[in-house]
Amino acid sequence: MPDSSIVILIGGEAGQGLVTIGQLMSKALVRAGYEVVVSQDYQSRIRGGHNTFAIRTGVDALHGPCEKVDILVALDAETVALHKHQLTPGGIVLTGEIFALTGETEGLNILRVPFKKISPKAAHENVVALGVLAQALCKDLGLLEELLRQTFAKKGEAVIAENLAVLRAAHDWMGTQSHGFACMPPAPENPGERMMLNGNEAIALGALAAGCNFCSFYPMTPGSSVALTLAAKAKAMGTVVEQAEDEIAAANMAVGAVCAGARAIVPTSGGGFALMVEAVSLAGMLETPVVFVVAMRPGPATGLPTRTEQGDLNLVLYAGHGEFPRAVFAPGSVEECFYLTHRAFEMAEKYQSPVFLLTDQYLADSFQNAEPFDLSELPEIPGPLLEPENPGQYKRFAHTEDGVSPRAIPGFSTALVVSDSDEHTEDGKLTEDLDVRVRMVTKRLDKGLGLAEEAIAPGYIGEENADVLLACWGSTLGAALEARERLEESGTRAAVLHFPQVWPLNEDQFLPQLEGAKRAVCVEGNATGQLARLIRQETGFRFKDLVLRYDGLPITAAYILRGLESIL
Amino acid sequence: MVSTTVTPEDYGQFDTAWCPGCGNHALLKCMKQALSGLGLAPHQVLMCTGIGQAAKTPLYMNCNMITGLHGRGLPAATGAKLANPELTVITESGDGCNYGEGGNHFLAALRRNVDMTLVVHDNGIYGLTKGQASPTTAKGQVTKAQPFGQPSEPINPMAVAVAMNAGFVARGFTGEPEHLVDLIQQAVRHKGFSLVDVFQPCVSFNKVNTFAWYKQRCRKIGPEHDPANREQAMKLALEFGESIPIGVLYKSDREPFGATLPTLKAGPLARRAVDTEALQGVLRSYL
Numbered sequence A: 001m002p003d004s005s006i007v008i009l010i011g012g013e014a015g016q017g018l019v020t021i022g023q024l025m026s027k028a029l030v031r032a033g034y035e036v037v038v039s040q041d042y043q044s045r046i047r048g049g050h051n052t053f054a055i056r057t058g059v060d061a062l063h064g065p066c067e068k069v070d071i072l073v074a075l076d077a078e079t080v081a082l083h084k085h086q087l088t089p090g091g092i093v094l095t096g097e098i099f100a101l102t103g104e105t106e107g108l109n110i111l112r113v114p115f116k117k118i119s120p121k122a123a124h125e126n127v128v129a130l131g132v133l134a135q136a137l138c139k140d141l142g143l144l145e146e147l148l149r150q151t152f153a154k155k156g157e158a159v160i161a162e163n164l165a166v167l168r169a170a171h172d173w174m175g176t177q178s179h180g181f182a183c184m185p186p187a188p189e190n191p192g193e194r195m196m197l198n199g200n201e202a203i204a205l206g207a208l209a210a211g212c213n214f215c216s217f218y219p220m221t222p223g224s225s226v227a228l229t230l231a232a233k234a235k236a237m238g239t240v241v242e243q244a245e246d247e248i249a250a251a252n253m254a255v256g257a258v259c260a261g262a263r264a265i266v267p268t269s270g271g272g273f274a275l276m277v278e279a280v281s282l283a284g285m286l287e288t289p290v291v292f293v294v295a296m297r298p299g300p301a302t303g304l305p306t307r308t309e310q311g312d313l314n315l316v317l318y319a320g321h322g323e324f325p326r327a328v329f330a331p332g333s334v335e336e337c338f339y340l341t342h343r344a345f346e347m348a349e350k351y352q353s354p355v356f357l358l359t360d361q362y363l364a365d366s367f368q369n370a371e372p373f374d375l376s377e378l379p380e381i382p383g384p385l386l387e388p389e390n391p392g393q394y395k396r397f398a399h400t401e402d403g404v405s406p407r408a409i410p411g412f413s414t415a416l417v418v419s420d421s422d423e424h425t426e427d428g429k430l431t432e433d434l435d436v437r438v439r440m441v442t443k444r445l446d447k448g449l450g451l452a453e454e455a456i457a458p459g460y461i462g463e464e465n466a467d468v469l470l471a472c473w474g475s476t477l478g479a480a481l482e483a484r485e486r487l488e489e490s491g492t493r494a495a496v497l498h499f500p501q502v503w504p505l506n507e508d509q510f511l512p513q514l515e516g517a518k519r520a521v522c523v524e525g526n527a528t529g530q531l532a533r534l535i536r537q538e539t540g541f542r543f544k545d546l547v548l549r550y551d552g553l554p555i556t557a558a559y560i561l562r563g564l565e566s567i568l
Numbered sequence B: 001m002v003s004t005t006v007t008p009e010d011y012g013q014f015d016t017a018w019c020p021g022c023g024n025h026a027l028l029k030c031m032k033q034a035l036s037g038l039g040l041a042p043h044q045v046l047m048c049t050g051i052g053q054a055a056k057t058p059l060y061m062n063c064n065m066i067t068g069l070h071g072r073g074l075p076a077a078t079g080a081k082l083a084n085p086e087l088t089v090i091t092e093s094g095d096g097c098n099y100g101e102g103g104n105h106f107l108a109a110l111r112r113n114v115d116m117t118l119v120v121h122d123n124g125i126y127g128l129t130k131g132q133a134s135p136t137t138a139k140g141q142v143t144k145a146q147p148f149g150q151p152s153e154p155i156n157p158m159a160v161a162v163a164m165n166a167g168f169v170a171r172g173f174t175g176e177p178e179h180l181v182d183l184i185q186q187a188v189r190h191k192g193f194s195l196v197d198v199f200q201p202c203v204s205f206n207k208v209n210t211f212a213w214y215k216q217r218c219r220k221i222g223p224e225h226d227p228a229n230r231e232q233a234m235k236l237a238l239e240f241g242e243s244i245p246i247g248v249l250y251k252s253d254r255e256p257f258g259a260t261l262p263t264l265k266a267g268p269l270a271r272r273a274v275d276t277e278a279l280q281g282v283l284r285s286y287l
Helices: A018-032 A077-086 A122-136 A142-151 A157-175 A199-209 A224-232 A247-259 A270-286 A313-318 A334-351 A361-365 A434-453 A474-489 A511-516 A530-539 A557-567 B023-037 B054-060 B073-083 B095-101 B103-112 B157-163 B177-189 B211-217 B230-238 B276-284
Strands: A006-014 A035-041 A048-058 A069-074 A087-096 A109-113 A195-197 A214-217 A240-243 A264-269 A290-296 A327-329 A355-360 A368-370 A418-420 A459-461 A468-473 A494-499 A501-503 A519-524 A545-548 B045-049 B064-067 B088-094 B117-122 B168-173 B194-199 B218-220 B244-251
Touching: A006 A018, A006 A077, A018 A035, A018 A048, A018 A122, A018 A142, A018 A195, A035 A361, A048 A077, A069 A077, A069 A122, A077 A087, A087 A122, A109 A122, A109 A157, A122 A142, A122 A157, A142 A157, A195 A199, A199 A224, A199 A264, A199 A290, A199 A334, A199 A355, A199 A361, A199 B276, A214 A224, A214 A247, A214 B073, A224 A240, A224 A264, A240 B073, A247 A264, A247 A270, A247 A290, A247 B064, A247 B073, A247 B103, A264 A270, A270 A290, A270 A313, A290 A313, A290 A334, A290 A361, A313 A327, A313 A355, A313 A501, A313 A530, A327 A334, A334 A355, A334 A368, A334 A434, A355 A361, A355 A474, A361 A474, A459 A474, A468 A474, A468 A511, A468 A530, A474 A494, A474 A519, A474 A557, A494 A511, A501 A530, A511 A530, A519 A530, A519 A557, A545 A557, B023 B054, B023 B117, B023 B177, B023 B194, B045 B054, B045 B073, B054 B064, B054 B088, B054 B117, B064 B073, B073 B088, B073 B095, B073 B103, B073 B117, B088 B095, B095 B103, B095 B117, B095 B157, B103 B157, B117 B177, B157 B168, B157 B194, B157 B230, B157 B244, B168 B177, B177 B194, B177 B244, B211 B218, B230 B244
Parallel strands: A006 A069, A069 A087, A087 A109, A214 A240, A214 A264, A264 A290, A290 A355, A327 A355, A418 B064, A468 A494, A468 A519, A519 A545, B045 B064, B045 B088, B088 B117, B117 B194, B168 B194, B218 B244
Antiparallel strands: A006 A048, A035 A048, A035 A368, A195 A368, A327 A501, A459 A494, B168 B244
16 A cells, blocks of 8 residues: 655754654554654764654554655754755644754745743753644644653652643644644554554563573663663563673673573674674583674674664674574564564573574664563473482483483582583583594584574565565565565565574575565665575575665665666 | 581592693692582582683582683673572682683672682693793793793782772682682682682793792781781782782672672572563553
């Protein structure tokens, strides 16, 4: 169906509170029953610069971000200059009275909001923006009022009353303006309870649902908010969250904690993960279930610290010296962030291996609506063995049919649990017996067979033997789905093949689809087509066409369609 | 905790890969005596090591063990102790591992004050990699890797630890085994992070800091020293020459890490199940 969404883009300097406006507005829309997909674009600074919070919203299902703007809320002049070309016909610019707009503004539907008049206190300017926005969308204030009451609950009735008065004044003022912006269609009736959260919050919640009780981390954008969410909920959940002295310590702490009975997550970003690589290998050798979250941003080195990219697939696939099994998940939506994190813990625990979640800045920061997570749907994740039957005979790395040894924990029985990073015997002690070495390599790699058998099949959306098949992984899903809709509208039979798990690959699950398509195009947020190469390496299938993006911005449907124009 | 049923023999006897005359032998023996003397059975102890000849020590005794990565014994130990506060956690490895590769972790461990013990085999040289300078090798000492003499100022781990107000700071010598056993026992009993830096000669690669060299210099700190006196402790820590004090230099009264952390009070993480009600509450906060 054609795009009926509208986009509210709030732009300004860091520190002006645009995220507060954006979050409250998004939450009100979600509660009202609308679909919401947020994309945040910010610079690596605490004050100043140019940041945006874009809310795409509507009645129909939304998958990803887009490039148009219908309502531009400009908290500074630069926002108008930078984004006016994105405005759709009929779009409006809401801005303040105090600053002069630079450059060409002719033809723009600019509404100067008298912030000072509506709200004498500068602290309330964000609330003014909310009231004006609600009126522009023809929405009443009920939900926003409720949200403001919740937001300021701790500050007392007087503060709440002040804010509500400003909200109403702003709403009323906008009611007197003839802006000509079309009202939003009504939301579905009785939408029921709906969640609004971003990708990293969903990862943290997925971890908690999986029984994760330990998180060691070193702050790094855009991975930190997984740890910060866990820290914020630590009082309720009892999670041990420790900020380590560096990423090396964070990863080694997690290995130590898991060996002593914790269920651990280590969130980071590419540069931080690079420091953890040796510990990943340690987890491979000690057969330690640790879940690493790598929230990607453009590299190499410091790169673009606050922007998005899918450039670290290779890093995560090959991280760690030596050979050992692993699984790599790549959620395509906020909802998948939750369920795949749970799955990551399940696979890590079941196969006693390091498991990875690859997300990126776009998804990490993207607030989206989601159905309340269904905990009853989640499989039970088995814990370690606290009391082995014959503790005196216990061997941490005992050979078994599938390579998975019963994993005991020190201190819970008289069993001695010995784990050596050297090649080791079944009882965990260093060995230089080369026959033992060969058996141990085989044992460890055997677990990879189980991981491969349980690999999640890529999602296939669309008819078989499509004219164009868009293959993608991770957060690119939304843009690919939307591009497919646009292609179908223009008469091209299109399909999407999305990999929520990028390792291990099981070619029976996707090769027929790739080979059946007239034209298979791999869409990735990197410069070299890392998934395309991986698929070729594993299956021999060669993508003739790639649509790649590596300018730090998320892939959109429009970007894919432009890329296809030059190919098809 | 004291039990008469645990003996050093419970910790076993194993062939080692160490040179005859290596100080590690004596330290291994002292460790077994210290732990059994504390009534700790092997399954109650988790040794977390890095890499190096010293880091092999737990291989030669019955105990739980994580032999991790070079320099990373302390982070793994920290994770383990936070996961199970009921375990006795000891990190044992060399001067290169703890003061060089793991230097940042050493500083962080002093700051954190997690209730665990670090025993550093300090022989002033890299043994496993055959004789390069370590962070405690004297300035000017010639090695195969430093043919013009070790050019940097060596680290003074005692002074660093006292400066950072560490929980428990001691130095021992393998030539004084009874004294060393007592130091290790005090360290393990101490509630908080405890450091025992142990002089032990490397007979193969350090021809300067020999057994006789240490024997001649080590002087036991007498009862007149009050380990709570930080200034006095610093004076002792800086004394490194013809006479080197061994014993407990410093004890602070800092609370151990986690003493006030609610998340560590609920016992070992392995015994905790997901609190579904709390989780539902957390999920509802996103509605």
